Amino acid sequence: MKNAQSGKYRPYPKIDLPQRQWPDNTIDKAPLWCSVDLRDGNQALVTPMNLDQKLELFDLLLKLGFKHIEVGFPSASKVEFDFLRTLVERGLIPDDVTIQVLVQAREHLIDKTFEALQGVKKAIVHLYNSTSTAQRKIVFKKEQDDITALALEGVDMVKSRAASFDGEITLEYSPESFTGTEMEFAAQICNAVTARWGISAERPVIINLPATVEMATPNIYADQIEWMSRHLDNREHILISTHTHNDRGTSVAATELALLAGADRVEGTLLSNGERTGNVDIITLALNMYTQGVDPGLDFGDVNTVVDVVERCTDIETHVRHPYVGELVYTAFSGSHQDAINKGLAYQRAKSEPFWEVPYLPIDPADVGRTYESIIRINSQSGKGGVAYILEDKFGYQLPKKMHPEIGRIVQGITDVEGRELTAEEILGIFEKTYFEVPQYIEFVDMAVNSETSKSGIVTVKLTYRFEGEEITSTGQGNGPIDACRKALGEKFPHAFVLRSYSEHSCGEQSSAKAVAYIEIETEDFGAFFGVGRDNDITIAGVMAMFSALNRAYHS
Missing domain, CATH: 3.30.160.270 (Alpha-isopropylmalate synthase LeuA, regulatory domain)
Structure with missing residues (x-):
């Protein structure tokens, strides 16, 4: 890395947060989840979803239990507008689901957005403008007061149209590029927005604090969230929302620490689809909570179907090592891992209480609709226990423990020659040829x-x-x-x-x-x-x- 010492990059500044509380907190309840698959996820696709794909994905989100769903940017294109109108005209939005639409602080875009919303009972209008130092200096060439004025102008336009709207409108405001914004200015503009909206118990506001670009370690994001929570006026009437991207590969960790720091709501996508390296993966977050005994409030009991639908709608394959859902995440090739899993499963079956204690498997695959068929697979790295497990699990042969090394050596000798994984049927064939088809001396x-x-x-x-x-x-x-x-x-x-x-x-x-x-x-x-x-x-x-x-x- 030839520029490592040239001053081209510098560490992110620390947040001045005396007596921070989040390191001592635990996640003991699920946040309010908001799927942005149909907007943020869709805009990042090589080929954006068509109407049928959007409808299929929307239906999946409802089945999973999402109550906030961002359905698009209806003022941006006819396709986005028509999708929202289809949802309304076909009566596809349940009464307990709030849809969310994104819009910039421009009058003609806000007018188009409210036109698309006609007939919706509950909606979140998500207003945003960029606030970061870099955006102000490079893109907009404006000062802080100019950026605040733009945000307030947008609030006024949304507020006036909401007053005559036949339905419930909640305001969401995002200081876009929040992680690159000075904390004092971020709090100032958010407080100005909520005050102009007329925040109260009857008029709560969602303040979304996005890691539009992930710029620092997750603890910094947690500090930013806790700092903002301390400095937002009328905090009791605000839902602090996160929206993390994965540029540094730590969006899940950043979101979890943000929840420790007081965030109430999480925006993300299924399987981490989104711009650049993607949005935070809600499946991973939810199942992380599940493994800690926290009900995530979303139903991922059939992850295979979730993966099938998302892949079909986005035309993006899921990596075989993707947490919880990848093809190989419940699979062990290593001999020592196979032996430990085999013993752990036997131990789990034998004990009376349900607490999950199987080495190398942080979650019971059955809880997410996966079977035990592919937990142990055999290649040249596999051991004696793995072969025995396959023969018992798939074919019912309960080999005595003393026999495991013998059959293990026989199978490994073949995998060494083949240089590939063996199927369960091939392992059965080796077993039968070795013990049932031996020449008759x-x-x-x-x-x-x-x-x-x-x-x-x-x-x-x-x-x-x-x-x-x-x-x-x-x-x-x-x-x-x-x-x-x-x-x-x-x-x-x-x-x-x-x-x-x-x-x-x-x-x-x-x-x-x-x-x-x-x-x-x-x-x-x-x-x-x-x-x-x-x-x-x-x-x-x-x-x-x-x-x-x-x-x-x-x-x-």
């Missing part, structure tokens, strides 16, 4: 268990199997059918082995479930191996698992 044929067990618990079985081209039948006794089969094999099978572990479970729907058995053997010649068997009969499944392990050992 020794082949199980049949077995019969003597129905009479001796008083000592000894079981007798007749085992039939093929070995080296010969079908062999032999009898064995043991402390159970599997042990008896192992001893029956000892008559002619040349490789001695011992049983190290055994587990079983049912797999599938109850009416058609098969028994699945897992056996670990250790041989003098080949070492230790697991085998898996499945059958309608659990005893047969266990014996088949033993043969599976023997064949794997021989072909190792």
